[in-house]
Amino acid sequence: MSDVTTPDWLTPGAAVASVSDPHNGIQRVSRSTVARIGKRDIVLANGERFAVRDLRRREGGTWGWTVDLLRADDPRVAAVESSIRRRNLRSKALGAVEEWRKGAGQDSDPTPVIKAMAALLPADQRDRVLAALDV
Numbered sequence: 001m002s003d004v005t006t007p008d009w010l011t012p013g014a015a016v017a018s019v020s021d022p023h024n025g026i027q028r029v030s031r032s033t034v035a036r037i038g039k040r041d042i043v044l045a046n047g048e049r050f051a052v053r054d055l056r057r058r059e060g061g062t063w064g065w066t067v068d069l070l071r072a073d074d075p076r077v078a079a080v081e082s083s084i085r086r087r088n089l090r091s092k093a094l095g096a097v098e099e100w101r102k103g104a105g106q107d108s109d110p111t112p113v114i115k116a117m118a119a120l121l122p123a124d125q126r127d128r129v130l131a132a133l134d135v
Contacts, residue, residue, distance in 0.1 A: 012036055015072035018048055019080050023065035027080045089119045
């Protein structure tokens with residue numbers, strides 16, 4: 001039986017992120033540090049465990065999903081966090097629109113709706129929109 005080698009970046013105290021695959025269309029990221037590396041498991045400070053042989057674990061039973069252990073500065077982590085941030089902004093914007101629609105409509109202030117929608121824009125366009133609102 002051969003020994004499994006771990007990547008150079010995987011040392012106790014290293015900053016890592018666990019990234020779930022898109023189960024039900026939703027990915028999750030959890031950041032932590034490596035607490036210890038055992039013979040079979042990598043244990044993180046937040047209690048998560050990963051297999052040393054492939055840096056992943058299964059959740060949700062037989063038909064569940066996988067969670068991968070990555071370096072904290074891995075581009076895939078940043079991409080998933082960006083996607084989560086955009087999904088949250090979109091949800092807030094849609095919620096603001098719905099609240100405004102259910103409210104008095106023409107009689108209510110549309111500023112929160114415009115701010116929520118502006119958050120979805122690139123920075124230069126967002127700044128122009130917010131400047132026009134004088135906020």
